Amino acid sequence: MSKRKRVYREQFSTDFQGLKKVKKVKIMPFANIVQLIKTAAAEGAFAYHAAFHSLSFKAADCTNRLISTVFAESETGRKFSSAQTKTQAIISRILAPKSTENLLSELGSEPFSIATDSSNFKEIKTFPIIIRYFSHEGLKVKLLEFSNLPGETSELIFKYVMTVLDRFKLSPNNLLWGGLKSLVLSTDDIPKVLENLFSDDSNEIYFWFLQSSLQLFQQTLLILEKKDLVLPEMIESVENLSQKLTDRMQKNFVGAMTQSKLQSLEDSNLANRIEKEFSTFYSTSVDYIQKWFRITDYPSSSKWLMLKSVDTISYEDIRKSAEFLMPEISVKDSLFDETSLLISLLKDSKKSFHELPIDKKWAVLFQNELFSDLKKLVYTIFAIPTSNAAVERIFSLCKKQWTDDRNCLKIDTVKGLLQHLASSTSSISSSKMKVEYALQGHERTVHLLLQRSLDCSDKGRLNYIRTNSSETSSLFLDAYYKEPKI
Known part of the structure; x- marks a missing residue:
């Protein structure tokens, strides 16, 4: 029987929608798949390293060739190919979405708060949105x-949020809410304002x-700028500042050195006027x-939330907090039982x-x-925002990433870098090609669900999927290449 010539006809694709023209089918051996997994893991770890240490994406072009040359004896090293474009894509399309x-x-349906602010990078006005919430692992600000x-x-x-x-x-x-004076006076052509300021001894x-006075404000600001600041700490620090200022005003305390300088003034009327100005400063503050x-x-x-000692915890204080925030809980008898259990557990708790x-x-x-x-x-209490420090911290990270050498970064790339960096404290184990997060002082491996596709200009489409290893729960990026469309 003679062989019939099989020809693909365009009419087939019209009559049978599921039929596609296939010119070439490439079956990849299992060994190649394993090697691609290892190579993809190395490329993923390198992208993570570049993001974590704020490395320039331009350096990835050089590092890519360097790794292939230095580790030429390794199959993974020879096949390693993560230059600028792919490294940027892995960060913005895999690590950041994860x-x-x-x-x-983690957030689920728990209460949370948001914070935002604006900052300019040249002509671009950026707005981060920070989420603050409490999870089973503790307070999170991401x-x-x-x-x-x-x-x-x-x-x-408002529309953006x-x-x-x-x-x-x-x-x-779920949303809640001396030498300087000498320097100046000895300088020629100083501004008249500065000359008058330092020439008058009373200004000292x-x-x-x-x-x-500013020492009091500085001490309070250091507390308010803590990343993990909670509501009772904020209330206590602000109340302490207000109380200290009030005490100084009522007792006419303006500082030991200030008082000494006032007493040395020959003009008593001037001294009285200055004291009144200081008192006005206190009252205005x-x-x-x-x-x-x-x-x-x-x-x-709300000091009971700090769990400093059993003596600071009482049912009445907890009930008042619940009455203020969640009235439906304050009328439950179970709240008393839970308070008693809390006190009992704290009494038996260890020093650690x-x-x-x-x-x-x-x-x-x-x-x-x-x-x-x-x-x-x-x-609910932990989700209440206490300051805008988290937003300012994002701007600091942004400034570190968006440098003059990296001024061509797209907003999505910067977003991916910031989301990845702000997610948690991280570390890399290069020997096993693992990406690990440090949570609660323990090394825990986080599987990145790499279910998204990357368009790579030089090797076509790269698909990443999640795999599990029998020896370790380390991350491996399972990868396979498809022929690029021409």
Whole structure:
């Protein structure tokens, strides 16, 4: 029987929609797949390393050839190919989306707060969106979105925030809220303002007063700028600052050196006038704190959340906090039982427990499933924003990434870098090609679900999928190449 010539006809594709023209089928041996997995793992680890240490993407072109040359005896080294384009794509399309996926998975339906601000990078006005929430591992502050807007009006920002919340399906219902003087006077052609300032000896008194007073503000600011600051700490620090300023005003204390300089003034009327100005400074500062921090708007008696000792915890304080934030819990009798259990556990707790950060203490306690109502209350309090330090921290990371040498980065690439860097403290084990996150002091491997495709200009389409290893739960990027369309 003669062989019939098989010809593909265009009519087939019309009559049979599932039939496609196939010119060449390439079956990849299993050994090649294993090698591709190892190579992809190396490329993923390199991209992670570049992001974590803020390496220039231009350096990836050179490093790519360097690795292939230095590790020429290794099959993985010879096949390693992660230049600028692919490295950038792995970060923005794999590592960053996984960070967002982890955030949303962890957040679930728990209460959270958001923070945003604007910062300019040349002509681009950037707006990060920070999510603050409490999880089973403790307090988390992560980057959800990083984008640019044409302006910074309240309407634009509101629409931007609501659009992001809607895109990620986050419900707004869960949203909460001496030598210098000598130098100047000895300099020729100094500005007249500075000359008058340093020529008048009475002005030195103001500098001594500012040195004394600003120490109080600096101590408070250092507390407010903590990454893991919680509501009771914020309330306590602001109340302490307000109380110290009030005490100084009532007792006419302006600082030891300031007082000494005032007494040395020959003009008593001038001294009295300066003292009144200092008193006005104190009263204005206290009024400003009360107006802008609005401590009375927060639940009172919230020091129990700090778990400093059994004596600081009482049912009445917890009930008042619940009455302020979650009235439906405050009327439950179970809240009293949970408070009693909490006190009992703290009495029996070890010293190592009390050395933990406050959010880690609660994370350990909530491993006990008997704290259902107290857990809801604590999660809500931890989600309340305490400062804008997290947003400013993102701008610092952005400045580190978006340098003059990397000024051509796209906003999506910067977003990917920031999401990856802000997700958690990280480390790399290059010997096993692992990407690990350090959580609660333990090395835990995080599997990156690499289910997205990357378009690579030189090798076609690269698909990554998740695999498991029998020896370790390390990350491997399973990869296979398809013939590029020409």
